[in-house]
Amino acid sequence: MQAKFVHGKILHNTGRGIFYRMEVAIPDRIDFVPGQFAMVSGWPGNDPLLPRPLAIFRSGGVRGKGTVEFVYKVVGRGTALLSGLHAGDPLALTLPLGHGFEFPGEDRSWWLVGGGVGFSSVFPAAAALDGQRADFEIFLGARTRDQLPPGEWIPGGAVPGRVHLCTDDGTAGFFGTAAAALRDRIDRGKSSGLARVAILACGPREMLKAVAELALPLDIRVQVSLESHMACGFGVCWGCVTAVRDGEKSVYRRVCREGPVFDAKGVVW
């Protein structure tokens, strides 16, 4: 689906723990690939000037009427301004943008890893897999219990053994990072074979690097969704680049266009 610039209207924008969930009415229904994002600006005036990238959490509606949903965490000025908006406020959006996760056809077990607010691009992937009744497990990492997403947001989360919660301080689930829980899972999986496992991950760069270093030597395919400061979000400013391998060389690729999802094999950490 080609990107569009649209004016939307906020339907609701409500805080839930450290996260905000915002639904926006837009002129048309949009289809998106999990991992794709929108550039969002909703405040009057020129400061801050640039829109902010947010992963598309969900989309809905019928022709002539659409909705799109985001989950975000307040980290600075832009997201603080967003969190102060109310139902009825206007929002400008460019979407859907970027190259999302790929779901190769073969029968696979999917392991989805979300660190911090990174679950916002992993959950749409889980929702898609849940819809296909595919086999998947989710690893969610957070500093503490109250920084984990609410249970009812987790797609297909009711299936026993499917969701692995991990906290750095041990206040919920596994005591340690999502990458450490994944290491345990890989160890357990070694006996039954890992050949059909594929990993999708989004979160802090250190986490993605750890996941890649665990899984790539075992020939597990890993896709990572990277973050970068963006000005345009649709490939024209070249501000958002990250280094990736191209044969022997390392070259700069745009996170907003060739990414945000990259094959972890190519990423220069």
Add this chain to the structure above:
Amino acid sequence: MSASGTFGYGLEFTPFYDISRLGAVIVKGLSLLPTPGNAPGRIVETPAGMLNAIGLQNIGVERFVHEVAPRLEDAGAVYVANIYGRTTEEYEAVARRLSEVPALAAIELNASCPNVKEGGISFGSTAGGLSGLTRRVRAATGKPLWVKLSPNVSDIGAIARAAEEAGADAVTLINTLVGMAVDPRTRRPMLSNVTGGLSGPAVKPVALRMVWEACKAVKIPVVGIGGIQSAGDALEFLLVGAAAVQVGTANFRNPNACVEIVDGIRDFFVREKISRLDDYRGKLLLP
């Protein structure tokens, strides 16, 4: 027109609108060889503006000619190539090669990029340097030659005049202002290149003043750039004498910015019953 470096090769905008509605699309700066650009962090937001140190990442003139130029012709817009080199010879070589591309209406010589060591600013910051470069590139191409000026100079009128005397068909200004941002906690610069180019609404008053001064200094057309976000901003540049305007950073927040500005200017002229651009352009009323 779109400003170089903020519009890719133009094709990125075709999902948003018909780019043939613009006066011209100025493509991203081209160099003789492909250029990898600077390491990331390349952009930092500043109050009402941004700093960039992209380092002119581009595919090089050969790939442009073979892969991009044919597709530009299909899109039906008017194209201008923005070029830069590390040496006078490189500038000449790029200009010569692009002269053979029918899709290009003109060449805009970037003598003003602040983000690469030899990226033209050493030529563009003195009247003598700019004059020598312009003369050589002028001789290398039969296309109309625009010279894009740096604002990082003390007398913009003298620089604009140097370009005119050396054979430029138009001058465009301003390129970005050299700026810097640091993180007080990590004690590090926010850009890997340390300094970068400031653009966006924050630079508009400086750009407007410089365009006004350049318009008084030369007879060739002056193309105004810097912080234009709305038709109102563009009209200010026309009023001080600009023959046309380019829109850069505004494209990042609103991909439709250029075409909305085109429509806004037309609506203003209709509302004000102005039938010819020349009845408005340069008609600033001084105190």
